[in-house]
Amino acid sequence: MILLLILLTGAQLAGAQSEQCGLCHPEERVEHSLSIHSQEFIQCSDCHGGRPAAINEEQAHGGDFQSLQSRKQIPRLCARCHADPAQMRAYNLPTDQYALYQTSGHGLALVEGNESVAVCTDCHGTHTILRSEDPNSPTFIRNIPETCGQCHGKGGLQADAGTEANQLQDYLESVHARELLEKGNTNAPECSRCHGIHGAAPAGVGDVGKMCGNCHSAALRAFRDSPHASSMVEAGLPECLACHAHHKTQPSRYQQMAQACLNCHAQGSDQYVIGEKMEVLFARAEEELEHAREVIARAERVPLYVEDYLARLEEARTFLLEAEPAVHTVSFSDVDRFTSLSRSLAEEIEAEIDGKLSDLRLRRLLLVVFWFYLLLTVWILHHYRQKALKHRA
Ligand code: HEC
Ligand code: HEC
Ligand code: HEC
Ligand code: HEC
Ligand code: HEC
Ligand code: HEC
Ligand code: HEC
Ligand code: HEC
Ligand code: HEC
Incomplete structure (x- = not known):
C-alpha cells in the first residue's frame, strides 16, 4: 500500500517535471508561468508538441514538434482549443474568434499570403496571454488603441504604404479618445467598438x-x-x-454648422441658408441661457432661494442638447422646436426672478416707509411728553 503511494507520488512528481523545455528556455518558461494558460495547466507541448520529457535538444524537438515560426499557422493553432465548444464550455467562453477572424481584413489578407497582418498573438501576446479584464493585457479596453497602433500608426503601415494614414494618431486626437482615455468614459469607442474585435473590417x-x-x-x-x-x-x-x-x-460646435454645408452646397444656396438659420437658433438659445445664468447669480447674492431655478436652467440646457441631434434633419422647424423650448424656459426663469426681485424692492421700500412713520410717531410722542412734563413743572 505504502509502496503504491510512493509509486504514485513519484509518478506525479515525474509528471510535474515531465516538461523539461524550460531548462533550456528559461525566458519562455517565466513568461508562460504568468499567463492564464499556465493557470489552466496548459504546457509548452500543448502548443509546440515535441517530446517534453527529453533533456537533449534533438530529442526534445523531435516527434510532432513545431516551432510555430510561420505566422500562417498561428490562428489555426489557437483555434484548436478556442473554436472547440467542448473545450471552452467549462469556461463559458465564446468560440467564434477563429470564424470571425477568417472573415476579417486580417484573416482574408493572411490567406492571400500577407503575413504582416495581425494574427492572434499580435493582439494577445504569445507566452503571457492574459484575460482582457486584466489592465496589463494588450486587449484591455484602454490598451487596445496602442495594440492596433503597433501597425496602424507611427508613420503608417505596410498596408497603407504610400499614404499618410495614421489611424492611431488621428484617433488619439478625437473626442472619442479624450472621453475614453482622459475621462474614463467607457461608453466611448476604442478601435474595436467600431471595427469589431475579431472580424475587424472597415464599415x-x-x-x-x-x-x-x-x-x-x-x-x-x-x-x-x-x-x-x-x-x-x-x-x-x-x-x-x-x-x-x-x-x-471632433466635438460638436454649432458655430461651424453652416460651414459644414459649404462642402457640398454653394454659399447663398437654399440649403446653406438653412444651415445659417440653424446656427442663429443655437446662438440665440445659448445667449438666453447665459443671461438666465447671470440673473440667477444676481438672485443668489440677494440672497434668494435659487435651487429651483438652477434645476430649471439645467432642464433648459437639456432641451438645447436635444436640439443638436435634430440638426441632422436639416429642417429649420425641427431644430426650432427644441431651441425655442430651451429659450422660453430661460426667459421664464428670468421673468420670475425679475418679478421676485421687484417684489422684494417694493417690500423694502414699504419697510423703510413703515419705519420712517414709526420713528416719526415715536419722536412726536416723545416731543409732546417732554412738552407736557415742562408744562407741569
Ligand atoms: C537541451 C536544451 C533544449 C531543450 C530541452 C528544448 N530546447 Fe528548444 N531550443 C533549444 C535550442 C538550443 C534552440 C535554438 C535556439 C536558437 O536558435 O536561438 C531551441 C529552439 C526552440 C524553438 C525555436 C525554434 C526556431 O525555429 O527558432 C522552439 C519553439 C523551442 N525550442 C521549443 C522547445 C520546446 C517546446 C521544448 C520542450 C518540448 C524545447 N524547446 C526543449 C534547446 C532546447
Ligand atoms: C498557447 C500556445 C503556446 C504555448 C503554451 C507555448 N508557446 Fe512557445 N510559441 C508559441 C507561438 C505561437 C510562437 C511563435 C512566435 C510568436 O508568435 O510570437 C512561440 C514561440 C516560441 C519560441 C521561439 C521564440 C522566438 O523568439 O522565436 C520558443 C523558444 C518557445 N515558444 C518556447 C516555449 C516554451 C519553452 C513554452 C513553455 C514554457 C512555450 N513556448 C509555450 C505558442 C506557445
Ligand atoms: C490547449 C488548448 C489551448 C490553446 C492551444 C490555446 N488556448 Fe487560450 N485558453 C485555453 C484555456 C483552457 C483558457 C482558459 C480560459 C479561462 O480560464 O477563462 C484560455 C484562455 C485564453 C484567453 C483568455 C480568455 C479570457 O478569459 O478572457 C485568451 C485571450 C487566449 N486563451 C488566447 C489564446 C491564443 C491567442 C492562443 C494561440 C496562441 C491560444 N489561446 C491557444 C486553451 C487554449
Ligand atoms: C486585431 C486584434 C486581435 C486579433 C488578431 C485576435 N484577437 Fe482575440 N481579442 C482581441 C480583443 C481586443 C479582445 C477583447 C474583447 C473584449 O474585451 O471584449 C479579444 C478577446 C479574445 C478572447 C476572449 C473571449 C472573447 O471572445 O471576448 C479570446 C478567447 C480570444 N480573443 C482569442 C483569439 C484567437 C484564438 C485569435 C486568433 C484566431 C484572436 N483572438 C485574434 C483582439 C484580437
Ligand atoms: C501586426 C500588425 C497589425 C495589427 C496589430 C493590427 N492590424 Fe489591422 N491590418 C494589418 C495589415 C497589414 C492590414 C492590411 C490587410 C490588407 O492587405 O488588406 C490590416 C488591415 C486592417 C483593416 C482593413 C483595412 C482595409 O482597408 O480593408 C482594419 C479595419 C484593421 N486592420 C483594423 C485593425 C484593428 C481594429 C486592430 C486592433 C484591434 C488591428 N487592425 C491590429 C496589420 C495589423
Ligand atoms: C468611431 C468609429 C471608429 C473608431 C473609433 C476607429 N475607426 Fe477605423 N474606421 C472607421 C470607419 C467608419 C472606417 C471606414 C472609412 C471609410 O470607409 O472611408 C475606418 C477605416 C479604418 C481603416 C481602413 C483605412 C482607413 O484609414 O480608412 C483602418 C486600418 C482602421 N480604420 C483602423 C482603426 C484603428 C487602428 C483604430 C483605433 C486606433 C480605429 N480604426 C478606430 C471607424 C472607426
Ligand atoms: C461605442 C459607442 C460610440 C460609437 C460607435 C461612436 N461614438 Fe461618437 N461618441 C461616443 C461617446 C460616448 C461620445 C462622448 C459623449 C457625447 O458627447 O455623447 C461621443 C462623441 C461624439 C461626438 C461629439 C459630440 C459632442 O457633443 O461633442 C461626435 C461628433 C461623434 N461622437 C460622432 C461619431 C461618429 C461620426 C461615429 C461613427 C463613425 C461615432 N461617433 C461612433 C460614443 C460612440
Ligand atoms: C450634413 C452633414 C452631417 C451629416 C451627414 C452628419 N452630421 Fe452629425 N453633425 C453635423 C453638424 C453640422 C453638427 C453640429 C455642429 C458640429 O458638430 O460641427 C453635428 C453634430 C453631431 C453630433 C454631436 C451632437 C449630438 O447629436 O450629440 C453627433 C454625435 C453627430 N453629429 C453624429 C452623427 C452621426 C451618427 C451621423 C450619421 C448618422 C451624422 N452625425 C451625420 C453634420 C452632419
Ligand atoms: C457631403 C455633402 C453634403 C453636405 C456636407 C450637406 N449636404 Fe445637403 N444634400 C446633399 C445631397 C447630395 C443632397 C441631395 C441632392 C440635392 O438636392 O442637392 C442634399 C440635399 C439637401 C437638402 C434637400 C434639398 C432639396 O431641395 O430637396 C437640404 C435641405 C440640405 N441638403 C441641407 C443641408 C444643410 C443644412 C447642410 C449643412 C448642415 C447640408 N445639407 C450639408 C449633400 C450634402
Missing part, C-alpha cells in the same frame, strides 16, 4: 450610419428623416463621414 457605405448609430441613436434617427439619407448613399457618400471624420472625430 462600408450604407453601414457607417448603423455603426455610429449604435451609440448616437438620436443623430441617426434624425439623419434618416432627412433628405440626405437616401441621396448620400446614392451619391456614394459614406453617411455620417460626409461631415464627420471617422478617426479624428
